[in-house]
Amino acid sequence: MIINGRRWRATDPDVPEDAAARLRSHLRAARRAVATARRAQDTAAERAARARVHAAKVALGERGTPWWDQQETERRARWSEGLAALDGRPDDRDARGA
Known part of the structure; x- marks a missing residue:
């Protein structure tokens, strides 16, 4: 995506909405931290x-290996492993609603 002449990588469109919402919640919590x-x-x-910001952005496909260069299984592993790692962090309680 291009905004004001600058290229930005968009979130992987194949990330399921429930997982993407949880990852965005982790991202917001990490940015507040x-x-x-x-x-x-x-x-x-x-x-x-x-x-934590970096981990969330990688899981969303906004950093790391471009999602369009990955196989479907690699993409699924990227967001599911990233989500599992972020859900397991005690400093992200508010991202899980706790």
Whole structure:
């Protein structure tokens, strides 16, 4: 996708909507955690939060190997493994509704 002359990678359209919604929730929570860590000048927390942002974006297909270059099984594994990893992180409780 191109916005203001800059190319941006879009979310993989094959990610099921329920999984994509959960991944976007993890992404929003991680971005909030980055902001909180920056305000607190906590570099370790910021690094951890940025790793969560990256994991969510990879799972959505916005980073890493382009989804259009992957087989269907690789794409499915990418988002399901990413979601499992993010769901298992204790610092993302609000993304799961807990």
